[in-house]
Structures are given as C-alpha cells and as structure tokens.
Amino acid sequence: MKKLLNAPSDLVKEALAGMAVAHPELLRVHVDPAFLVRADAPVRGKVAVLSGGGSGHEPLHGGFVGRGMLDAACPGAVFTSPTPDQILEATRAVDGGAGVVHVVKNYTGDVMNFEMAAELARELGIATETVLVNDDVAVENSLYTAGRRGVGTTVLVEKICGAAAEAGRSLADVAALGRRVNEHGRSMGIALTPCTVPHAGKPSFELGPDEMEVGIGIHGEPGRRRAKLESADRITEMLMDPILDDLPFRSGKDVLLFVNGLGGTPLLELYVVFRKAHEIAAARGLRVVRSLVGPYITSLEMAGVSITLLEVDEEMVRYWDAPVHTAALRWGV
Amino acid sequence: MKKLLNAPSDLVKEALAGMAVAHPELLRVHVDPAFLVRADAPVRGKVAVLSGGGSGHEPLHGGFVGRGMLDAACPGAVFTSPTPDQILEATRAVDGGAGVVHVVKNYTGDVMNFEMAAELARELGIATETVLVNDDVAVENSLYTAGRRGVGTTVLVEKICGAAAEAGRSLADVAALGRRVNEHGRSMGIALTPCTVPHAGKPSFELGPDEMEVGIGIHGEPGRRRAKLESADRITEMLMDPILDDLPFRSGKDVLLFVNGLGGTPLLELYVVFRKAHEIAAARGLRVVRSLVGPYITSLEMAGVSITLLEVDEEMVRYWDAPVHTAALRWGV
Amino acid sequence: MGREVLNGDAVVLWLERAAEVIGENEKYLTELDAAIGDSDHGANMARGFTAVRGKLAGQTREDIGAILKTVGMTLLSTVGGASGPLYGTLFLEAAKVAAGKAEIDRAVIQQSLAAGLAGIQKRGKAEPLDKTMVDALGPAIKAFEGAEGVSLAEALARAAEAAHKGAEATIPIVARKGRASYLGERSAGHQDPGATSMWLLLRSLAEVAAE
C-alpha cells in the first residue's frame, strides 16, 4: 500500500484538520464527533442541507460545504457510513429553525444511520427531511438488492438543494426538489483498477492487465461484472446506453452531463470520455445545457470513470447556476 | 497500460475536442496546429498571457484558459513541448495589440520551442516577453544541469499574471510581476508510483512497494534519488525543509501554500499533507494567507505530491484574489 | 465447571474476550468483506470493540442492562456502516430485557437474544437467507432454545456452533440485503462477514459461560 499516510486510524481526522486550516473562511471542523459546518452556521431561518457518508469519496462531501451547497458534512471512516450521534450533532449545529434536509446515498449503512439520527433529531424537535439518492443503473434488479446505489447524482442534488435552501425555499420544497433531481438523474461507472482501503492495506480486488469492472460502485467493491478492457469510446457507449435507456432520456430534452473521475484517472482521459458522451447524447437528440467534468465523487485512487446524466428543468438549471462557494465547486462568488 | 484511451496518437486531440464541448462559454479550440484560446480572444488592448507545454499535466495549462488567467494554451503531445508554429499561431490569435507574455517552464524543449516562436512573432511585429519558471529546489546544482525545472509555481504565475493583464497592466509590468512571482516561489515533489506515457505503454520506471522517488519532476522521469517510503508527516518535512531553506523563507512573511497532487493521490491524502505543511510553515513564523490544495499540475496518474510555497506581497495577493473564470480555477465570477 | 447465571463480571469478561477475538480476527473479517463488500467490516468492528473495552473500565457492574446499554450506545457511535446500527440495536434491545438485573439466567439470555434479533430485523429488514448476520443469530437462538436439559455453557456452545454453521451456510447464498447484494450472482461463494462476526461474539459468550 503506497499512500501519504500516518496511522490509518488518523487519516480522516488529519484530513479534516487540513481542511480546517486550508479553508478557514469557508468552514469549521468539529472533531468529536467529526463533522464540518459552513463558517457561518447555523444560518437563521434558512433550511440547512446536510450530507455525509464514508470518507474516500473526496471532494464529496466535505469539499461541498459552504455557501450555496452543504451546511454540514459528516465523514465516516473510509467507506464507512457515519454514526447517528455524528449526524445528530451536525444536524443540531446547522439547524437555523427552518429544518434540515439529509441527503443520503442509498446504502444500507447510510440509510440506517441517518434514519436513527433523524429519529433522535425529531425527539429534539428538529424537523428533518431525507432525500435518498439511488441513481445507479448498474444495479438492475432492485427487487433482489438493497435497491440502487447512490452515486454521481448526489453531487447534483447537493448543489441544487443547497441553492434552493440559500434562496429561502421551505424544507418541503427543498426536499421535493432534491427528490425530483434524484428521479431525473442516472449514473453508471467502470473501474480500470481497484483501490486500497488504508485499514485493509491491500487492493479490494484484483484485475488482470486487460480487464475492467463494469457497473462499479464507489466503495472499492467489485462491479456487476468483469469484462475485457475496451477503448474509451466503447466504454463510453457501455455506460451511456444503459443510462439513456433507463429513465429513458427522450429526444428534445435538456440535460446536464457529468463525467466523473473515480480518483486515479487523469483529467485528459475524462475529457476524451466527455467528448464521446456528448456525441452520443447529441445523437439521441439531447441538448447538453450544462457540463461538469472532474473527480467529484471518487473511490480513493481507483482508476475509472462514471457518467451521470440529469434531465433538467428550468428550476434545476437556475439553482445549478446560482452562486456556490465551497472548496471543490465555486462560481458566482 | 490501463487507460481510457482510443489510439494514443489521438489522445490530446480528443481531449481538446472534449474541452471544446464541455466549456464552450469559456474557450475555443483550434485543431491544427493545436491550441486553446479564451472565448473572447483577442481582447483588444489587453496584454495576453499564453502558456503551454507537454500534455499530461492537466488541468495545466488548458484548464486555466479563460478570463483572468490564460488567453491561450498550447498543448504538446504527452510530456512533449509544443512546437514553434503552434505557439506562434496561438500568439497571433490572442494578441490584442498590447503584446503577449509567454509563461515557459524551464525545460530545454520548452525553452527552445518558445524561443523560436518568439523570434517568429517578433518578425511579425508582435511584442512578446518570456517569463521563465524554474522553482524546483530538488535540482540543487544548477551549474551542471539545464537549470532548475519549472513546476508548481507555474500555476501561481499564470493566475497572477493573468489577473494583472486583465487589470490593464502593460507587457513589461505583467512580465516583471511574473518574474517576481517566480523568484519568490519554491517547489519540490515526491512520487509514490510511476506513470505510464500512452505511447510508451508501460511505466516510466519501477518502484518497489516501499520505495519512493524524491525530487521528482512532472514528466514521469525518475527523481533525484530513491528513498524508503516514509509517513506522510515525514515526507512533508522532507519537502518543506529544502523549500524553506532555499529562498530562504524568513519568519514574519506572508506566504501562499500550495499542496499539489500529481494525479493519482486522493484529495484526502493531500489534506493530510497540507495540515503538516501548514504546521511546519507556522513553526517557522510564516503566515499562510492563501491556500491551494488539489491536483493542478499533474503527471498523468502518478501518485505523489508536490509542495509550492510562495512569499507573497500585497500586489500578488490582490491579483491572486482577482476574479478568474477557467475550467479548473474559478472565483469572483 | 461452568456458570448457570451470568453476573455483571461475567458479562464484562465476555465483552473483553469478544474485543480480543474481534481484534485477532480484524484482518479475516476485512478479507471476507473485501470479497463481497468494501473491506471495512474488520476495522469497523475492531474500532467499535476497542471503544467498548475503553468504556467498560469505568462501568459499574450491578446492572447488566446498563452494561449492555453502554455497549449498544458505544457501538452505535463508533462502528458506523451497516453493522454499527445493527449491533447497536442488538445490544440496546438486549439491554431493555436485562434492565436492572444483577444476574441473567438462561431465560433472560434467551429473551435478550430474541429481542436483539427482532431489533436487527426491524432496523435492517433482512429475512433469513438474505446472507446477513441474521443467518448466524437466527439459528443460534433456535439451537439455544432447543438445548433442553443441558448446562447453560453447553446450550451457549450449541448456539455458537449453530451460528458457525449458519455463517458457513451463507457461502452459496446470493445476497439480497446490504452492500453484497450489489454484486448479484457474484456474491455467491463467499461467507458473509457480519454473520461471521456474530458467530465470533457468540463463541466468546459460550467460552465465558463455560469457565
């Protein structure tokens, strides 16, 4: 295992300490339990948006804390959901009296921990709403699974909900909008290499030099199936086709196209994929009105890519464009 | 070699095509010879700032094209300096009558190709100034080398010169400021893994599971020496000490601290390094007034980190803070 | 030898033993999780039981319910993932049954385990044969109930053995709950990590009862 690391058990704590000194104008770090809140939290009268999950997906979620996006992020250990007390404390720290939206990726652990935190928050009189993200089309038969995983659409939900909250929308509105974004977003990913969880000390799985994992999640777990490595264009088709067919995305619609790096894949390659994904979307009659390219929801140093397509409406685009000031996404301010 | 790739010889061209469709509001791509210019180039009466170099360092330079930073970027093949005709055509495309600053990293190939381009531009009556970046303290004895390499400070020179140009400063002023930034910036890097140049098809060098390369450049070349892998804190010291001693950085000064990922290293680890670097800087009596953390000048998928420290004055900070709108750096707009 | 009731000291002894065993098996549990999950079950459980051990030091031993409640709260706030809320719930539900008791006998132990299982199933919605910790705890409780006319130690040993068999029986199953379910057919052929850690906990309990 080759990492810039001290003790594996200190990794998340030390990274949070690094964020605290790197971005003092943006956020504050709470050590025990561990969470990040925007520097001016709680914002009186504003709905707060909170997310969290295992670490190892950076910049998600801590890199999205700040004005116009998340009020708080709760990082668990690497690939491990945060705990109810952590989520509860963060919820209390950002509640400005208008309630708190929990953006939760659909993993059993995340769902249960957030559920317990929400129950506890309710007992304290804090209103919460949960937006569950489950956009991964690789998980086909959700009857026989814990449902679809939450992947790339999470970033879009957080941005759009964050902007709506900033604009003064109500708890119910922000949550409804978040659910609408989730319903209109679809994702899928492939991995070219595994990643190594620091505690485990060795790669989560092994891949031959000409193999790839298709339908990968973001936790270093194997994908739905193993396949022969293909060209970038062919891989892009293998991801776009199931995405497009699933919603389905119909000709004439406006979309946001998000090509996400899983960590170890150079930006150069992401743009190669973006080019082909854009071509495929256009060929289906879609209008790519907004784009995002880069490593935003990662799986440590895994090489690979995921594609997210969101069918947008005017309100989503407006909130997408609204000012945001976080460590990883920033515009208009 | 596991990459998202079609033909290696198409990589740069296809990535540029991806950038063109991802960021139409920011930039335009010229195919042959290959270069990128900001969407509104040439800007009449404004000094233009142009940079270029081998590809494989993304987001450098193409990701920095846009308002407040670069007017043009000239990407060569992977790790290969661009050619004089490419640079000349880009220089012509962005010259708004006030001259063009070439930001050149100090590598023999870059220097010679930019030199020839500048000679050709002069023949066409375009005034150019060259800012040579040579900030790598790993190259100790510059008498016996081609001088120090240009690494992390390049990003800071491009941002600060870009802002000064945007503010209407003269060609001589922008160039002088760029040189001042270079003189006050120092960098050093280490690699935990090699990278693979697509054409070569295999890693540039081999490293044992507990080895690292110290004093690495950004072209996948081996470093100054090989050493045993150390903890993140120890590695940070190994980078910070030579940097601090070189300028030297004196107690009481204001600095910008830039922790750069070489490509394959997760953000989580970069923040661990940032934390320690900040601590070391503070212990030396430096005030970290600005920060940058992330993969901004990379070496394909190489795992590793470089640290850049810039002693800033009031003017540099002002131009650092000025609005910038590029694919990779954006604020204030 | 062996005990027919467990007092607070015995319960604490069990938890310390469990912490040790989980520590020894951290890599093993992580490897099981690597095959069909995300390589963290060992670290999660080790982190949780290290914290439990720390909490037990300052714990009075008169009220077994209180001990179990501390364990449940500690696991809840340190384990995370899917196993954190589930093991947390197991101990919190058991704590309710044992509340105020200085000793627990066979009947109370049985009720506690059953309450724990019910809590896990309520929280996690897993049915038997979904390839989860339920597949170790469920058979263990059945074996415990069925072990009439034997010592507590023997009954717990049979429960632990049933948990072991249950964990092994998860191998061919295609997971329908938790992270392993995302692998579809590929989850078959691997033993469930949570069922395995459940077995290890029950084995430690049987050992302590036998001493």
Next chain:
Amino acid sequence: MGREVLNGDAVVLWLERAAEVIGENEKYLTELDAAIGDSDHGANMARGFTAVRGKLAGQTREDIGAILKTVGMTLLSTVGGASGPLYGTLFLEAAKVAAGKAEIDRAVIQQSLAAGLAGIQKRGKAEPLDKTMVDALGPAIKAFEGAEGVSLAEALARAAEAAHKGAEATIPIVARKGRASYLGERSAGHQDPGATSMWLLLRSLAEVAAE
C-alpha cells in the same frame, strides 16, 4: 557500387529509409528515454518522420536545399520537445548550404553536416560530452573529414560508425544538458536517446550512399 554524389532522389530515398528505421526503433528510443528522460523520444521522432514521409510525396526533387528545408520545417512543427527544434535546426542549416543544388557532393555534405552541428550547438548550448546528440554528430563529422581517399559511401559509413561509438560513449557520462541532467549522477549508465537517433539517421544515409 555506391554513389559519389547524391541527387534529389537519393536524398528522398535516404529520408524514407530514415523514417522506416526510426519507426522500427521507436520502442527502443522510447526505452532509452524512459531511463533518463520522459519516455517520448521514440514517439517524437516517429511522429516527425511519419510527417516527413507524407510531405516528401509531393516534393519536387530538383532542389536539395528545398527538400531539406521541408524536412526541417516539418520536424520543427511535428516533433516538439528538445529534439524537435534541434533536428529542425540541423536540417534548416543544412538546407541553406544545399540551397539550389540538384546534387550534393562530398564537400557539400561535409559543409551541411557542419552547419547543422553549429546550429544545434547554437540553439541548445551543448558542448561535447554533455550527453546529447552532439556526441554522435560531432565524432561523425570528424570521421567524415578524416576519411580521405575513400569512396563517399565508405566515408559516410565511417561517419555513421563514429556516431555509433559516440552514442555508446554517452553511457558513462553524467548529463549536463536536457532533461537527463535533472537526474544528476543517476543519468550515468544509460545511452543518450538523441545521440542514438542521430546515429540511426546517419547510418541510413551511409546505406543509401552505398547502393
């Protein structure tokens, strides 16, 4: 057999041969560059000479200076890196010497090579024994000058052989120019890629002269 003067056809033949040889040795040149550089010399030269081959198709052959100028401009605009401007300069300087000539004889070839070397050294500031292409071209020119009373083919063969020796002699040198110099002492023990490609070009020239 062999030729004592080279006409435009011979020069084109040489360049086509050179393109072939560079193509065959692309991996080899890249491997040399991987050891002390950035793994691109093979790809750089192959890209350049593939472009040269493309340009030669439509090239008239009356004016050798014009042919060499096309080659120089093409290398300049396709090779990049350090070798692009240097090989570009070599051919552009040689083109000036051969300007307007339909045939070049031994004297002109010697002047062309010398002018090319001077151009390379002016542009790149390398001295002999800095571990660069100069260490192949320099000895080659000396051997060519010294090869009196032999055929052109033999003189060029000796030049190529001297270039080969010169390239090999770069192995122990610690680089002082170019990217390899960043390695310091670690650059010793490896043959310089640019000196090697220079040798390959000269060897092709000698072969064509011998036909």
